[in-house]
Structure formats: structure tokens, C-alpha cells
Amino acid sequence: MELLRPVPLTRAHDRTGLRSGADTLDEYLKQTSTKAQKTGTAVVWVVTDTALKVVAYMTLSMTAVARTSAPAFRRGSPVLIPGLLIGRLAVDQRYQRKGLGTRLAIHGLNVAVTTSADVGFKAVFVNARDADARRWWVDAMGFLPCDPDDPDCLDLYRTTADIRATYEAHARATLAAEQ
Ligand SMILES: CC(C)(COP(=O)(O)OP(=O)(O)OC[C@H]1O[C@@H](n2cnc3c(N)ncnc32)[C@H](O)[C@@H]1OP(=O)(O)O)[C@@H](O)C(=O)NCCC(=O)NCCS
Numbered sequence: 698m699e700l701l702r703p704v705p706l707t708r709a710h711d712r713t714g715l716r717s718g719a720d721t722l723d724e725y726l727k728q729t730s731t732k733a734q735k736t737g738t739a740v741v742w743v744v745t746d747t748a749l750k751v752v753a754y755m756t757l758s759m760t761a762v763a764r765t766s767a768p769a770f771r772r773g774s775p776v777l778i779p780g781l782l783i784g785r786l787a788v789d790q791r792y793q794r795k796g797l798g799t800r801l802a803i804h805g806l807n808v809a810v811t812t813s814a815d816v817g818f819k820a821v822f823v824n825a826r827d828a829d830a831r832r833w834w835v836d837a838m839g840f841l842p843c844d845p846d847d848p849d850c851l852d853l854y855r856t857t858a859d860i861r862a863t864y865e866a867h868a869r870a871t872l873a874a875e876q
Pocket residue numbers: 717718719722785786787788789792793794795796797798799800824825826827829830832833836837
């Protein structure tokens with residue numbers, strides 16, 4: 698089925714049918730996403746089918762993480778580490794394991810790269826909802842635990858510098874392939 702590229706949520710989108718397997722994430726889309734976006738708490742990026750039914754979404758917000766809860770950053774870091782937060786990410790079960798979650802997360806990382814040219818922040822942060830989601834963020838998306846000594850740490854990050862380096866390497870490879 699054809700899917701449209703990620704765009705910020707509007708009233709035209711049907712938010713009622715998402716079944717990601719995580720009820721709280723489905724409910725958030727239904728009940729809270731419009732208000733969150735209207736009040737500036739988050740921008741809700743959605744992927745829809747051609748009937749504008751949401752099949753995946755992600756929230757992006759600015760955040761600040763206390764250095765004390767992110768030992769990975771201790772050396773020379775400010776007391777509050779500025780970051781971009783991927784607050785929620787969910788893919789409808791019919792579309793899981795087809796690369797959609799990766800594509801949406803990469804869209805978030807691309808937003809981080811472009812935004813970081815104008816607004817300084819140290820990292821993109823994610824709070825994985827459980828061990829399975831954590832595995833996905835670490836194995837598929839290259840995120841690292843904020844506390845490297847805690848093997849179960851659900852607070853994860855990728856530095857803006859690392860994301861930018863990956864983005865630039867990818868852009869160079871694409872250019873080379875086109876020549
Ligand atoms: C986690 C979630 C967003 C992943 O989205 P997705 O579209 O299913 O993931 P993708 O298809 O892009 O996954 C890409 C890769 O990750 C792998 N992968 C998928 N789920 C994984 C998991 N739980 N652990 C480790 N790897 C996983 C896939 O095998 C694939 O690797 P491959 O290309 O080498 O085969 C989705 O499963 C989901 O919505 N889960 C319920 C809600 C949730 O947990 N959200 C996370 C909130 S923090």
C-alpha cells in the first residue's frame with residue numbers, strides 16, 4: 698500500500714485507527730496529539746496512507762537532560778544538557794518490520810541535523826518504552842545508553858555531532874553513486 702512522506706499532523710489526518718501494540722501510544726495519538734501540537738509541547742510527525750489514515754507517528758520536542766542522570770556526558774558537560782527529544786514513536790502493527798520505523802526515526806535525525814545549524818543542542822534523546830524498544834533503538838538506530846554502566850538503561854542518546862557525521866557521509870555516498 699502506498700504511504701505518504703512524513704508531515705506534521707493536521708486536522709485532515711485520521712488519528713483513530715493506529716494499533717501499534719502499545720495502547721498508551723495509540724491513545725496519545727487519538728486523545729492528546731492535537732492538543733500537544735497546538736500548545737507547542739511537541740510537533741507530531743505522521744505517516745499516512747493515501748486516505749490520510751495515520752499508520753505511524755513520532756513526536757519531536759526540545760528537552761534538557763540533567764547531567765546527573767546521564768553519566769555518559771559527564772566530562773565538561775553543562776548541568777542541563779540541551780537536546781532534541783523523540784518523545785514517542787509508533788508504527789501500526791500491519792506495517793511493522795518493513796522499515797517504516799527506521800525511515801521515520803531517520804526523518805527525526807535529519808530534522809536534528811537541519812535544526813542544529815540554527816539551534817545548539819548536544820544530542821537526540823529517547824526514552825525507550827521497554828526492553829524490546831530499547832533493543833530496536835540500540836541495534837537498528839545506533840543509540841547509546843545515557844548510563845553506560847546500566848545494562849537496562851532505557852534513556853538513550855545519539856550525539857548531534859555523530860548524527861551529522863552519518864548524514865554527511867550518506868550525502869557524500871549518494872553523490873558519488875550519482876556521478
Ligand atoms: C519499535 C517500532 C517503532 C519499530 O518500527 P518498525 O517499523 O517495526 O521497525 P523497522 O522495520 O524499521 O526495523 C528495522 C530493523 O530493526 C529490526 N527490528 C525491528 N524490531 C526490533 C526489535 N524490537 N529489536 C531489535 N531489532 C528490531 C528489524 O529486524 C530491522 O532490521 P533488518 O533491516 O536488519 O531486518 C515498532 O515496532 C513499534 O511501533 N512498536 C510498538 C511501539 C514502540 O515500542 N515504540 C517505541 C517507543 S520508544
